[in-house]
Amino acid sequence: MANFTYHTLLQESAAADAALSAYAKLFSTTERKLFAATAAGGDPDDLKVDFCRRYRLTARQYNAVSAQLRGRIESIKERRTGLIKEQTGRIARTRQVVKKLSKPPKTQRGASPETPADRAARKEKLHHKRRRLKSLQQRLESLEDDQKKGVVRITFGSRDLFRAQLDLDANGYNGHPHWLQAWRAARNGQFLVLGSRDLS
Secondary structure, X not given: OOOOOOOOOOOOOHXXXXXXXXXXXXXXXXXXXXXXXXXXXXXXXXXXXXXXXXXXXXXXXXXXXXXXXXXXXXXXXXXHHHHHHHHHHHHHHHHHHHHHHOOOOOOOOOOOOOOHHHHHHHHHHHHXXXXXXXXXXXXXXXXXXXXXXXXXXXXXXXXXXXXXXXXXXXXXXXXXXXXXXXXXXXXXXXXXXXXXXXXX
8 A cells, every 4th residue: 555745835825823732732642641551551542532522633633643653663673773883983982091091191212101181081081971971881781671671762852942941041041931932832833634445
């Protein structure tokens, strides 16, 4: 069975924007609730009737929510394998740097030995690299543990935007309400519509 994707431009109007924004919010809220329910062990097929009744969705609308969520989950699972490989490589490279910094550099014939200032700079750099190595190892352990247990973590709205609230000024926000507005817009800014050739 072939799949087709169609693109169109909508006529801009306040009424259309309000309607689409309201539906995007409903769709996104339902998706987040469905993710929480499935993460707790629920089956999307078994949850369908309850979710349609609770959020006043048609079966096709629920299927769109479920399809988008499944896509997110599968994408994260596929990407995680690559992240584990990348993290393993970073750890190996950082270990090499730590090993190199742990010993005073070999003095070439005619070259000056390491000065106290050089030694202090090397030790400071070694300290930071050891901290980074520990952080990388913890991240790798977390990824491998999630993969082993089949756990999927999703930050709806993006992890980067969530962290932006920790330093509002540096990230261009003039207060928490300003950030919160951007956060809600990112979490509720899209929806998926499933079509069918038997519908006109």
